[in-house]
Amino acid sequence: MKAETSHRDLPLVGRQVVAEQKMFWRNPAAAGFTIIFPLFFLIIFSLLNGTGNIALPSGIVVRFTSYYIAGIIVFAAVSACFTNLAINLTMRRDDGTLKRKRSTPLPAWALFAGLLGSQLIVTVLMALFTTALSMVFFHVEPPQHLLEFLGVVLLSAATLCSLGVAITALIPNQDAAPAVVNIIAFPLLFLSGLFFPVGRGTLHDIAQWLPLTRMQHAIFDSFAPAVRHCPAVRGCTAPVLHSSGPMAADIAVILVWLAIGTLVSLRTFRWVKKGE
Amino acid sequence: MTTAIEVRGLRKAYGDVEAVRGIDLSVQTGECVAVLGPNGAGKTTMVEILEGFRLRDAGEVAVLGVDPAHGGRRLRERIGIVLQECGVERFLTVAELVRLHAGYYPHPLDPDEVLELVGLGEKAGSKVRTLSGGQQRRVDLALGLIGDPELIFLDEPTTGFDPTARRAAWSIVESLRALGKTVLLTTHYMDEAQNLADRVVVVARGRVVAEGAPDEIGGRGDAEAHVRFLLPPGVAIADLPVPVEAEGEAVVTRTADPTALLHTLTGWALERGLQLPSLTVSRPTLEDVYLELTADVEETS
Numbered sequence: 001m002k003a004e005t006s007h008r009d010l011p012l013v014g015r016q017v018v019a020e021q022k023m024f025w026r027n028p029a030a031a032g033f034t035i036i037f038p039l040f041f042l043i044i045f046s047l048l049n050g051t052g053n054i055a056l057p058s059g060i061v062v063r064f065t066s067y068y069i070a071g072i073i074v075f076a077a078v079s080a081c082f083t084n085l086a087i088n089l090t091m092r093r094d095d096g097t098l099k100r101k102r103s104t105p106l107p108a109w110a111l112f113a114g115l116l117g118s119q120l121i122v123t124v125l126m127a128l129f130t131t132a133l134s135m136v137f138f139h140v141e142p143p144q145h146l147l148e149f150l151g152v153v154l155l156s157a158a159t160l161c162s163l164g165v166a167i168t169a170l171i172p173n174q175d176a177a178p179a180v181v182n183i184i185a186f187p188l189l190f191l192s193g194l195f196f197p198v199g200r201g202t203l204h205d206i207a208q209w210l211p212l213t214r215m216q217h218a219i220f221d222s223f224a225p226a227v228r229h230c231p232a233v234r235g236c237t238a239p240v241l242h243s244s245g246p247m248a249a250d251i252a253v254i255l256v257w258l259a260i261g262t263l264v265s266l267r268t269f270r271w272v273k274k275g276e
Numbered sequence: 277m278t279t280a281i282e283v284r285g286l287r288k289a290y291g292d293v294e295a296v297r298g299i300d301l302s303v304q305t306g307e308c309v310a311v312l313g314p315n316g317a318g319k320t321t322m323v324e325i326l327e328g329f330r331l332r333d334a335g336e337v338a339v340l341g342v343d344p345a346h347g348g349r350r351l352r353e354r355i356g357i358v359l360q361e362c363g364v365e366r367f368l369t370v371a372e373l374v375r376l377h378a379g380y381y382p383h384p385l386d387p388d389e390v391l392e393l394v395g396l397g398e399k400a401g402s403k404v405r406t407l408s409g410g411q412q413r414r415v416d417l418a419l420g421l422i423g424d425p426e427l428i429f430l431d432e433p434t435t436g437f438d439p440t441a442r443r444a445a446w447s448i449v450e451s452l453r454a455l456g457k458t459v460l461l462t463t464h465y466m467d468e469a470q471n472l473a474d475r476v477v478v479v480a481r482g483r484v485v486a487e488g489a490p491d492e493i494g495g496r497g498d499a500e501a502h503v504r505f506l507l508p509p510g511v512a513i514a515d516l517p518v519p520v521e522a523e524g525e526a527v528v529t530r531t532a533d534p535t536a537l538l539h540t541l542t543g544w545a546l547e548r549g550l551q552l553p554s555l556t557v558s559r560p561t562l563e564d565v566y567l568e569l570t571a572d573v574e575e576t577s
Contacts, residue, residue, distance in 0.1 A: 012379060019368060019376050026367040026403075095363030100419070103327065103357040105349045106380045 009110060016106075016114025017121070024084075024118060034084050034122065038076040042068070042130055045195065046138045053228050057197055057204065065138040066225035069131060071194030073153065074215045076126035078189065081119045081160035083181050086167045089115075090177040093168065094273045102271055116161050123157035124150070141225055148247065149222035156215040159254050162261025163211070169268035188212055211257040218250040278305045279338075280427050280458040281326060286335035288321050295321040297482035298335075305426075308449070308459040310473035310490075312466075314570050318482040319462050320431070326460070327357050327429055340427055353381055356425035358416050360432050366405035370396055373404060374418050381423035393451070394418045395444055410441050417448065427458045434468060446471055466563040476562070480570045494565035501534040503541070506553040517544040526554065 025031050049064040056062065092098045101111055127149075134140035143149035171180045189195070191203060192212035198204045207213045281303040288296040296318040303309045313319045324330045325337060328344035328351065337344060342351045365373055374391060378384035391397050394414040399407060404415060413436060420428055430449070434442045442465075449472050452459060463469055469476050470490045477487040478494075486494050504526050507513070513520060513527060517540050520527040531537045534557050545552050 008379075008382070015376060015379050019365065019372065022372065023365055023367040092363065096359065096361060097363035097365065099329070100359060100362045100364060102329070103352070103359060104377060104380045104419075104423070105352040107349060 009107070012106070013110050013113045013117065016110060017117035020114050020118030021121060024122060030084055030088065034076070034079045035126065037079055038072055038126060038130065039133075041075060041195070042072045042133065046134065050138055054197065057200055059230075060227055061229035062225050063139065063228060065134055065140050066223065067197070067220065068195070069134045069138075069140050070216045070220035070223060072130050072134075073127045073219055074156065074192075074194055074212055075189060076130060077123045077153070077157045077160050077215070078185055078212065080122040080126065081157050082164040082167070083185055085115065085119055085161055085164035086171065086181045087174075087177040089165060089168050090171045091174045093270060094174040096272070098271045112165070116158060119161050120154055120157050124153060127153045141223070143222050144224040145222045149219065152215070152218040152222055152247075152251075155251070155254055155258070156211075156219070159211055159215075159258040159261060162258055162265055164261075165269060166261045166264035169264070169270065172274065192216060209253065211254055214250040214253040218247050218254070221247050221250070279303070280305045280307070280340060281460065282336070282338040283322075283326070284336040286322065286325065286337060287333045288318075288325060288330065289333055294482055296325075296332075299479070299482070299484055301477060301484065303458060303460060305458050306453070306456050307474050308453055308461065308472055309475045309477060310461045310463055310469035311477050311479055312463065312469055312566055313479035317479045317570075319479045322479065323429060323431060323460070323462060327355070328352070353423060354426050356420040356423055356428040358420035358428070358430045358433055360435070362416065364404055364412070364415060364419075367403060369401050369403055370407070370415060370418075371400040373415065374422055377419050378422050383424055384422050385424045387422065390418050390422050393421070393448060395441075409436050410438065413437065414441075414445075417445065421452070425457065427460070428452060430459060430461045432463055433461065434463070434465065442468070466561065466566060470562050478566060478569050486565075486569050490562055493562070494560075494569055496560055496562070496565055499560050500530040500532050502528055502530055502558050503534060503537060503556070504528045504558070505555040508545070508550040508552065511550065517541065 023030075024034075045068060046065050049068070052064045053061045054064045054067050056067070089098075102108075131140070131143070135142060167181065167184065171177045188210060189212065191198065191207055192210050193207060194212060194216055198207055279302055281301065283299055283301040286296055286299040286301075287294070299318070299322055301309075301322075311319045311323065321330065325332050326339055326344055328339075328347055331345055339347065340351065340354055344351060365376075368376070370391065371387065374387040378387050388397070388400070391400050394417050396411065396414050396418060399411060404412065407415065413433070417433060420430070433449075434445045437445060446468070449459060449461070459472075461469070461472060473490055475487060476490050476493050478485050488494070489497075491497055504523070506526050513522065516527075518529050518537060520529040529537065538557065541552065
């Protein structure tokens, strides 16, 4: 179908974002899980390991909480953009809300732009809030490269949104949505080293191709935390800490996943439940 | 008069099942047409093709002069669709939802006026999730009307309404007609079709089996009237001035000229100081005609 746009479209997307925001914050299930889980993980693990250090696969040692904050931000992005979005869209597909939208002149791209904008807002708020919390209570230093930090958070959120939309094609009905989404998300959270580093080996090699790993790397690098101990064989003058190369490589892998998520979404997204 | 909907030779199959097997239909601008038919008769499929939700296999379709398969946003700005059992953003208030939808259209109606029209003025500030089923149906109606459409599709708009709410919904539909809107209505309620529609189309087995004004469809206009009453005490059938048949406790006589027959009958009764208890004159109802037209159709869904 040909794209039909008009001068009214920009305010239209703005109103969709506002409506999505209202729906998100008023829905205890959506807001609660997306906000509480990452905060819960942040506080528990930071309290347990607050003063400790952690050795990265590269041999460099940093404060545990400096490592952990990047993983928590990715976890928050997964909750808001992947888990919440996929479950929410499946419910709207099954109860006919999406069909009703199709009956109006609202273009599909405007509906999704509103959803994307809303989830980006939630993710950025969560990133800033968890960072502030960690700075106040867990000795985390502020991101040294603030623009890179915000850019990577936004890119990661957008990528996870595209994957969240793509995954709905695999979800048969809304009852199955939480199970399908979590079965995919939770192993990935651990495999990608969000909560503790994955040692060298096959898993580590696989993880280098996964989006969450790269998101964590890039966010970690934007923090560029102080090095607490350096292996003797390597120089540690610049705070680039990961073995996987510079941030550009991380961005490239994330962009590939964004492209995959977008293409799969465009080809497989269903507006109504199965059998209709 | 211009044509709002024009359908010629419409066909649609799902696998081996032919849901629509050659439907012709035309609806004039400003007309209210009711589509009746058993479940599985193909009426939902037909309406969803007109609404642009489904693609047809064959036939020609024009809605407001546009093929709905390619109508896109421009066509959707000119039509309003009130769907059955359709979800909505439950965490928005009624007013927020109607305003959001008003923003989708180039020339929407005033959201407050639409809420008054559907009787939700007092619920404007309530979250949609707190509304009763009947109130949510009125939200559906409000969202169908907000874009000030030229053509409105109403899919069983009063299912689940109490009698008062149904009368209220009917008066809304009548007010739409007064504004010159075209209405295509599907319903299972014969009194709804009788009250609202200029024309009734009966669909069965994927085809139109009858169409006409509600009072004339299926030969209703020409059908003989049935005059029914109870025999007055002490009167035998043979005493009556007209030939009747017994039907349970009552007697019935059929006539093409009920005025003359009633004159004879009541004159006879008055002369003798008798009452004719439970006297009624009736023609076959729309429901009688409908049941006859669709009698051999099995319910398939």
